Amino acid sequence: MNIIYTDNNATTKVADEVLEEMLPYFGELYGNPSSMHTFGDKVGKKLKQARQRVADFINADPDEIIFTSCGTESDNAAIFSAINAYPEKKHIITSNVEHPAINNLYKHLEKTQGYAVTYVPVDKKGRLNLALLYSSMSDNTAIASFMWANNETGVLFPIADIAKKAREKGILFHTDAVQAAGKLPIDVKANGVDMLSLSGHKIHAPKGIGVLYVKKGFKFSSFLIGGHQEKGRRGGTENTASIIGLGKACELAQKNLPVMNTRVRELRDYLQNQLLEKIPSCSVNGDLEQRLPNTVSIGFDAVEGESILLMLDREGICASSGSACTSGSLDPSHVLMAMEVPFKSAHGSIRFSLSHYNTKDEMDRIITALVPVIQKLRDMSPFWKDGRVV
């Protein structure tokens, strides 16, 4: 069975060009980039090129790029570094729809280190309450951290505006750009961010490689203490093949940005509009305009997400849900709850996240498969009768 992969916010296919670029560094080119011989230096030179490619992708200087093991490490390193830089400041600002890499870290800091955290709420469309955000900024704030794009809904936060306000107040600003990268232009200078996290496997590089951008001048403290690698900012021998792969992936992502914002956006809109038209009682979660071009989260009333996913799985369709039953917890996703999405559709919310590898034919196959799946589940739902929610 042909797989239709529309779960690209979870992870992406490693691009063929990326894999090809990496392969020699798993094989004959195994040298250590720090070594004092030409054999190792060959890898060192390639690493330098990769660092330049990543820097170009976000308009940074190569020295401002720190390679990490994943987006979560980047987020943790950024936050710990900020609180180490300002140990007297015991306040942190974030949103209530962040990824667990930020959210759970803050919960940990609240519990173990006495930090006060302001979780700025979002409205029904997933947009931040900016007035509350700005009024919560104080002299005691160590860092403000906001995701650039939400993983579940694709809703975008106004990063440049928040970063500007933070700078005016002398507050460090970090953004988790893991979902935004490869889908929107990322320019650290134009947006005025101090730190930014990226993850390789969301942009067609392999898993196990991440990036933390740290603006020049900030006194960064290592999260992983060890050797001189990454200019002493992150110990551990470099994950050479993955870094090289990520460099290539950044180059490709830059090239594909126009495709993402034309063809992929059109495919997403087509899928979304066809589902809204063909299936009664369903609605899109989040702001329709300020949203990633590849993501749609759509809630189907009176049915449950896991059941939908497992039936789609039978057709080879990969998507994900914001529903409870896919994780251990029983509540719908904290993102949909924060947006006050009604329970009747929150439990039946499915996220489709596309890539440039998707085709119109695949969208048609999803639509054809999903219509009867929802019907079948509604036929057995006690909350659905005579074509409507009861």
Next chain:
Amino acid sequence: MWDYTDAVKDHFLKPRNVGELEGANAIGETGSLNCGDALKLYLKVNKNERILDASFMTFGCASAVASSSALTEIIKGMTLDEASKVTNDDISDYLGGLPKEKMHCSVMGQSALKKAIANFRGVQILEKPGEMVCECFDVTDLEIIDAVKANDLKTTEDVTNYLKAGGGCGKCLERIEQVIESVKAKG
């Protein structure tokens, strides 16, 4: 992905006895849209209290559908007295087991069955005794104590898996922990 048995998958994809039951004279409902799963059980019971037919309507995940389907298969042909002895473990066993995080799906089956039997017999299910612990899922301390004792539950997570208690807003998690501790203390 959940490690569902073939029986769970089979009962999910080809559920038995789905839909409203014509001539049903006993109905038991449990769960709600808010909880994320709900079951409406229909029984057709004769004068001798034998279950002639059973059907269900379920909103929920694969194991909720499979548990409902299994329940109807188990109880068909039983007397109400026999059916009243069916436990959530019987439902889980019938399906070759459920992941522990999904045990509450089988508990939901048992609870709907109890309500349907009470409905047939015209018995009012009295206000639950005990102190309310989990407001989200309507679970009392006595229910938690029973579940902890019967299934040797050790953590709040175990309790959530069985009763859903604590799986909503999470405000009662500390209280659940106290209840578990009190059971342990009493041995």
